[in-house]
Ligand SMILES: Nc1ncnc2c1ncn2[C@@H]1O[C@H](COP(=O)(O)OP(=O)(O)OP(=O)(O)O)[C@@H](O)[C@H]1O
């Protein structure tokens with residue numbers, strides 16, 4: 001089922017009497033989630049991700065705007081009639097019920113002609129449990145299971161009614177690093193197997209990038225950019241999006257454009273045509289540096305960190321706003337950590353210019 | 367390890383000494399009293415040792431009446447007060463406006479003196495030569511006969527006592543239950559809503575199990591409290607409870623200790639121990655039931 005948001009806005013009254021006014025948690029959302037895709041709703045803490053999700057689930061009523069599932073307007077429908085499955089950040093498994101009872105619970109709620117027989121319920125429950133591979137834990141209580149197992153039970157409970165839309169609110173934030181990796185692949189697999197349109201909320205960009213078909217980057221209730229993860233990474237529309245995506249994070253510099261050239265401090269580092277002269281923010285991805293003895297960019301060497309396959313050169317530069325510059329280069333290249341300076345050439349496709357005031361992206365050609 | 371545990375015991379010592387002197391020793395003493403036949407308080411001597419005191423108490427019609435009263439009080443007031451408190455707490459929990467105000471109002475009886483409340487109940491229920499009391503005026507207004515709730519028929523007195531007891535214990539129960547209800551994670555309700563759970567089912571399958579530990583705590587302390595009822599009865603019916611037929615077990619013990627003839631500590635001790643055994647048994651049964659019903 002495709003999901004369409006039209007001018008969706010949610011305002012909360014501000015409790016702080018001194019400030020007054022309203023908090024706009026979700027500001028004029030307009031986008032479409034194609035049928036059967038997994039999209040990642042991504043943004044820093046407090047940017048309105050959970051609010052957006054709760055609007056789609058129906059737990060919150062929007063201040064204005066509409067929500068469509070397929071062609072049907074569901075804005076006024078209560079959550080139980082929307083056909084959504086919701087997985088909460090803390091799973092919200094009923095602690096007094098076994099896994100079996102937890103997964104059966106939504107089915108037992110069905111009334112009237114939707115009512116199922118005991119056998120059918122049992123069968124559907126087993127199906128869902130098998131899908132998330134917890135069918136051997138059915139008699140356990142939630143507290144007798146690991147975080148990853150609980151998370152899978154929560155997914156099974158959300159899936160057992162075969163919802164049209166599956167909503168996941170930071171489902172991995174309680175898991176350790178290894179389990180996170182494993183479980184996010186699991187979520188991807190389950191989503192592919194069922195083909196259910198899925199919205200996945202996270203503040204971890206790596207998580208969103210790795211499993212989503214499409215990511216929606218939010219800041220302070222506003223959608224900043226929508227697109228395929230690689231597209232958004234390769235051409236961020238603003239400094240915020242550029243800073244938000246990527247590990248290690250993008251290196252930010254204060255630069256100046258003059259006569260078609262980009263200057264960092266006094267160094268003329270790159271030809272940038274088609275931009276007006278003046279001060280700019282410069283973002284350079286860690287993989288945008290190449291070692292070059294005659295490179296135009298001269299940085300002060302701090303050290304070298306070996307990270308398995310790659311090597312990260314840590315250096316500083318006068319124009320750099322981040323505390324250090326991290327540049328990733330292949331392990332074969334020779335770099336002497338003891339030398340005073342290190343010289344780089346820049347890959348133009350990994351260098352972004354942003355307007356000094358609006359922080360919006362400025363295109364340039366070579 | 368040895369040293370560690372020795373240190374632990376050392377820390378516990380002051381508390382142990384106090385408990386020993388003020389709790390264990392009196393208990394043992396009461397037990398001994400209860401077995402000494404014909405104990406004379408003045409000479410501190412007795413004829414012998416045996417179970418006669420128990421036999422006497424168990425055959426004493428005042429004691430039997432007191433046991434009957436106490437059990438009635440327990441059986442009637444514990445379910446009613448707990449149920450009522452649950453209803454009120456659910457109501458309080460579902461309103462937003464003026465919630466604090468209502469909470470305070472419901473909590474007021476808890477910080478009011480028992481005897482003061484007793485006086486108010488007297489005024490409400492007692493019929494004097496000058497007035498019939500508020501309740502009787504109301505009864506008359508709807509065309510019913512006056513009833514003497516304080517000196518009248520047994521059921522009327524029992525009614526007042528139960529009414530009063532429920533009234534007195536209600537605030538504490540409401541306090542416990544409202545906070546218990548408020549501490550249930552909202553996500554469970556949201557999850558249930560998304561799953562299309564009806565409100566009755568939410569109550570029976572989610573709310574009740576979630577607050578069951580508090581509910582059980584209230585039932586157990588309610589039982590114990592009602593078994594130990596005394597001051598409430600005095601507040602309503604005065605000190606001559608045996609004559610009024612409204613004595614409780616604790617009242618009986620008290621009367622036995624301080625009756626005009628110098629008191630019968632042996633009988634009092636026997637009655638006290640019988641009460642102890644009753645409360646212990648009921649509490650044990652409660653605990654066993656708890657294992658079955660409470661999820662934590
Ligand atoms: N019920 C509410 N009343 C008032 N303000 C609220 C309410 N719920 C959320 N907000 C505000 O709306 C904004 C967005 O909150 P939301 O919970 O959607 O953030 P989030 O992106 O999910 O953050 P996190 O990653 O920390 O979960 C925040 O500023 C929050 O303070």
Ligand SMILES: [Mg+2]
Pocket residue numbers: 049050051169170
């Ligand atoms: Mg959130």
